[in-house]
Amino acid sequence: MARPPDAAEKRLEQLAHLLHGKRRLLIVTHDNPDPDTIATGWALLRLARRLRRMRVDLAYGGIIGRGENRALLEVLKVPLQRLDELDPASYDAIALVDSQPGTGNNSLPPGTVPTVVIDHHPLRRSTREVPFYDVREDYGASVTIVSEYLHAAGMRLDRRLATAIFYAIKAETKNLGRDASRADIKVFLDLFPLVDNHALSQIEHPPIPRNYFSMIDQAIDGTRLHGRVAVTRSGEVSNPDVVAEFADLMVRLEGIRWSLAVGRYGPDLWLSIRTNLERANAGRMIRRVVGDLGMAGGHGMMAGGKIPDGAVSPAKAAELEEILCTRALSLLRAEQVGVPLVEVNGVVRRSHPARPPCPRSGASPT
Numbered sequence: 001m002a003r004p005p006d007a008a009e010k011r012l013e014q015l016a017h018l019l020h021g022k023r024r025l026l027i028v029t030h031d032n033p034d035p036d037t038i039a040t041g042w043a044l045l046r047l048a049r050r051l052r053r054m055r056v057d058l059a060y061g062g063i064i065g066r067g068e069n070r071a072l073l074e075v076l077k078v079p080l081q082r083l084d085e086l087d088p089a090s091y092d093a094i095a096l097v098d099s100q101p102g103t104g105n106n107s108l109p110p111g112t113v114p115t116v117v118i119d120h121h122p123l124r125r126s127t128r129e130v131p132f133y134d135v136r137e138d139y140g141a142s143v144t145i146v147s148e149y150l151h152a153a154g155m156r157l158d159r160r161l162a163t164a165i166f167y168a169i170k171a172e173t174k175n176l177g178r179d180a181s182r183a184d185i186k187v188f189l190d191l192f193p194l195v196d197n198h199a200l201s202q203i204e205h206p207p208i209p210r211n212y213f214s215m216i217d218q219a220i221d222g223t224r225l226h227g228r229v230a231v232t233r234s235g236e237v238s239n240p241d242v243v244a245e246f247a248d249l250m251v252r253l254e255g256i257r258w259s260l261a262v263g264r265y266g267p268d269l270w271l272s273i274r275t276n277l278e279r280a281n282a283g284r285m286i287r288r289v290v291g292d293l294g295m296a297g298g299h300g301m302m303a304g305g306k307i308p309d310g311a312v313s314p315a316k317a318a319e320l321e322e323i324l325c326t327r328a329l330s331l332l333r334a335e336q337v338g339v340p341l342v343e344v345n346g347v348v349r350r351s352h353p354a355r356p357p358c359p360r361s362g363a364s365p366t
């Protein structure tokens with residue numbers, strides 16, 4: 001769907017009008033922020049400061065797990081703060097980026113109606129109450145939306161911000177190969193000459209902590225193959241991002257079309273779905289898998305979800321994992337009984353007693 005070329009200018013005017021008279025803006029990313037939400041928030045921070053003389057802070061909830069994301073913040077010196085160290089009530093405007101109210105994946109106090117929402121996930125009803133929202137489901141990255149505003153405002157980007165935006169589009173769309181739109185490609189190409197390639201390389205190849213390899217070991221151990229579907233039950237993970245990393249890893253396995261990864265972090269159960277089928281809808285799939293057990297959302301080829309308090313006890317976690325895996329496998333019309341990912345010298349790799357295969361061998365398909 002083509003937009004008139006002046007669409008960004010109009011939106012920019014509306015935004016400037018809305019922020020008129022405001023003194024403090026708080027921009028909030030989604031929890032366990034990824035490069036897209038971080039870059040969107042940072043770009044919006046710069047834009048808001050340009051539009052209005054106001055104090056603008058950028059904050060996140062959850063934790064920053066992936067080494068790449070930690071490197072992004074460090075190398076580019078992104079001014080991202082912890083939300084629990086700020087008081088949302090002391091701001092007269094709040095912006096939510098790459099997320100929407102009521103999704104359960106941001107740490108705004110419940111009932112908070114933001115002034116601004118910028119996102120590319122499916123539009124939610126509660127977002128219609130937000131004074132300024134720009135939600136474009138056809139965009140591969142939220143940061144592309146704000147980049148169009150920066151362009152319309154005639155702002156020149158410095159190398160740090162340009163690199164952050166470029167990397168966000170690169171990571172979110174897997175080098176433009178996953179859910180990328182023409183708009184994403186345009187911003188990506190426009191920014192290419194401005195990128196700090198040394199910084200980008202440091203971000204994409206960060207030092208790996210030793211426990212990363214234990215996590216890989218855990219993922220391999222907990223993976224069963226059900227035809228073209230890989231299911232990973234990783235047990236406890238060191239941070240929620242790891243679950244998405246497992247799903248990313250397993251969907252690369254030859255012959256695999258879908259991957260589902262489930263992991264326990266704190267009291268919650270986290271899950272991620274990936275597919276390499278370009279016409280699939282991973283977002284719809286994960287919502288059907290999760291149902292009313294928790295919250296979930298996503299895009300065509302990637303999606304994530306969470307079952308709050310789904311891991312308060314190992315027994316409860318195991319029961320829920322069973323339900324989620326069984327649902328996913330039947331929705332994908334895959335065999336309920338899988339085979340281990342790795343065999344050593346023809347011997348099936350040991351299975352961690354805390355992580356039974358999904359579902360337990362011999363379970364009858366439902």
Ligand SMILES: [Mn+2]
Pocket residue numbers: 036037098120140141142172
């Ligand atoms: Mn995004």
